[in-house]
Amino acid sequence: MAFEPPQRLVRALGETAPQGDDWLERLPEAAQQAVALRELTVERVQVPGGRSSLVVLVRRPDGTPAVLKLAPPRARPESERAALAHWDGLGAVQLLEPLAGEAGEGVLLLERLHPDVSLRSLPEAKALLEAAGTLRRLWVEPPDHGAGDADAAHSFETVAERTGRQAAAMRAGALADPEAVPLVEAALAAREELLAAPPEHRLLHGTFRQSKVLAGERSPWLAVGPDPVVGECAFDLARLVRDRVEDLIASPSGAATTRRRVKRLAESLDVDQDRLRGWTLFRAVESGMRALRVGRPKDAELLLEFAGWL
Numbered sequence: 001m002a003f004e005p006p007q008r009l010v011r012a013l014g015e016t017a018p019q020g021d022d023w024l025e026r027l028p029e030a031a032q033q034a035v036a037l038r039e040l041t042v043e044r045v046q047v048p049g050g051r052s053s054l055v056v057l058v059r060r061p062d063g064t065p066a067v068l069k070l071a072p073p074r075a076r077p078e079s080e081r082a083a084l085a086h087w088d089g090l091g092a093v094q095l096l097e098p099l100a101g102e103a104g105e106g107v108l109l110l111e112r113l114h115p116d117v118s119l120r121s122l123p124e125a126k127a128l129l130e131a132a133g134t135l136r137r138l139w140v141e142p143p144d145h146g147a148g149d150a151d152a153a154h155s156f157e158t159v160a161e162r163t164g165r166q167a168a169a170m171r172a173g174a175l176a177d178p179e180a181v182p183l184v185e186a187a188l189a190a191r192e193e194l195l196a197a198p199p200e201h202r203l204l205h206g207t208f209r210q211s212k213v214l215a216g217e218r219s220p221w222l223a224v225g226p227d228p229v230v231g232e233c234a235f236d237l238a239r240l241v242r243d244r245v246e247d248l249i250a251s252p253s254g255a256a257t258t259r260r261r262v263k264r265l266a267e268s269l270d271v272d273q274d275r276l277r278g279w280t281l282f283r284a285v286e287s288g289m290r291a292l293r294v295g296r297p298k299d300a301e302l303l304l305e306f307a308g309w310l
Contacts, residue, residue: 003027003028003031003032003045003054003056004028004045005024005027005028005054006045006046006047006048006049006054007048008047008048008049008050008051009024009049009050009051009052009053009054010024012051012052013051013052013072015294015295016074016294018074021072023072023073027054027070030070030106030107031054031056031068031070033104034068034070034104034107035056035058035068037104038058038060038061038068038109039060039061040058040059040060040061040066040068041058041059042056042057042058043056043057043058043059044056044057045057046067046115050225052071052072052075052225053069053070053071053072053075053077053225054069054070054071055067055068055069055115056068056069056070057112057115060096064112065112066096066109066110066111066112067093067109067110067111067112067113067115068107068108068109068110069107069108069109069110070106070107070108071106071108072106073105073106075106075227076157076227077105077106077107077108078105078106079155079156079157079227079228080108080225080226080227080228081095081098081108082143082155082156082228083156083203083205083226083228084108084110084226085098086140086142086143086203087137087138087140087203089111089218089222090137090138090140091134091135091136091137091138091219091222091223092137092138092205092222092223092224092226093110093111093113093214093216093222093223093224094110094111095108095109095110095111096109096110096111097109110224111216111222113214113215113216113217113222113224114214114215114216115214117214117215118210118211118212118213118214118215119131119210119211119213119221120210120211120243120244124244127210127243128240128243128261128264128265129268130213130220130221131208131210131213131240132265132268132269133221134213134221134222134223135205135208135233135236135237135240135269136269138203138204138205138208138223138236139202139203139204139233139236140202140203141201141202141203142156142201142202142203142230143155143203156203156228156229156230157228157229157230158229158230158231159195159198159204159229159230159231159232159235160195160231162206162229163191163195163282163286166286166290167188167191167286169286169289169290169293170184170187170188170285170286170289171184171188173289173290173292173293174289177289177292180285180288180289180292180304183285183288183304183307183308184285184289186281186285187281187282187284187285187286187307188282190278190279190281190282191278191282193278194232194234194275194278194279194282198231198232199232199272199275200232200233201230201231201232202230202231202232202233203228203230204228204229204230204231204233204235204236205223205226205227205228205236206226206227206228206229206236207225207226207227207239208223208226208236208237208239208240209239209240209243210240210243210244212224212225212226232275233269233271234266234271234272234275234276234278234279235279235283237265237266237269237271237276237279238276238279238280238282238283239283240265241258241261241262241265241276241280242258242280242283242284242303242306245302245303245306246302248306249302249305249306254306254309255309258306258309258310259309262276262277262280262310277310280310281307281310284303284304284306284307284310285303285304285307287299287303288300288301288302288303288304288307291303
């Protein structure tokens with residue numbers, strides 16, 4: 001079978017590919033090798049699929065359905081493997097090959113969920129309720145978390161480290177787009193204040209939203225596709241606040257709905273409302289500036305308008 005990457009993946013990786021990166025060109029051969037090594041039977045490539053990996057629906061030699069996922073190094077697949085191994089199926093998809101040596105670099109073999117049924121298929125209120133329940137299970141102590149320095153006891157990137165890189169890119173982007181300067185400055189100020197005294201350090205999904213929670217057999221809903229990070233829970237919840245942002249922007253009551261959503265999500269997960277609002281602002285502005293940087297002005301406009309409501 002030919003493993004041609006979906007166009008969505010080609011476009012997304014093309015936006016961020018470093019000079020000389022040939023991962024996409026090598027992907028079909030790498031997929032063939034991964035399938036042959038595990039004696040898998042291929043059903044189909046998931047289309048449109050994700051923006052950072054190739055997802056192939058397969059069956060194992062005993063007939064068990066599974067998912068083979070291949071991701072480039074810049075998508076941090078080994079960090080995803082470590083997080084999934086730590087969660088061990090609690091709130092998240094089950095990793096079927098826990099050790100990197102068994103799997104090969106950037107290759108994950110996962111439990112098969114229902115790839116076409118995510119929380120986005122539910123009415124919004126129900127979707128947010130189920131999303132909150134999933135997050136409660138995911139927010140656990142990081143592996144080998146000790147009594148010493150909270151950031152030194154695990155191998156995951158921290159919220160401070162990730163947002164530090166993002167903040168530098170935001171500052172550079174604001175130089176090229178003066179209209180965005182007030183929002184960027186507000187987002188950066190919020191970040192500095194939030195990092196001064198984080199209330200907890202938990203293992204976070206990192207990119208949690210409704211489309212990242214799929215229907216399963218052993219549990220009704222399970223998270224997939226983490227980009228794990230360690231930090232406070234409000235950071236993880238912030239991305240969920242802007243889910244279905246297109247609908248929010250199109251609604252005459254979008255701003256009021258957003259404020260109610262912040263309040264409801266903060267209360268349902270015992271997160272400080274002001275901290276959630278601050279991280280929602282930072283993450284929305286960061287995503288908007290990144291969209292501008294890679295040539296997606298319509299997405300940027302939506303995100304920055306949303307950020308202005310906060």
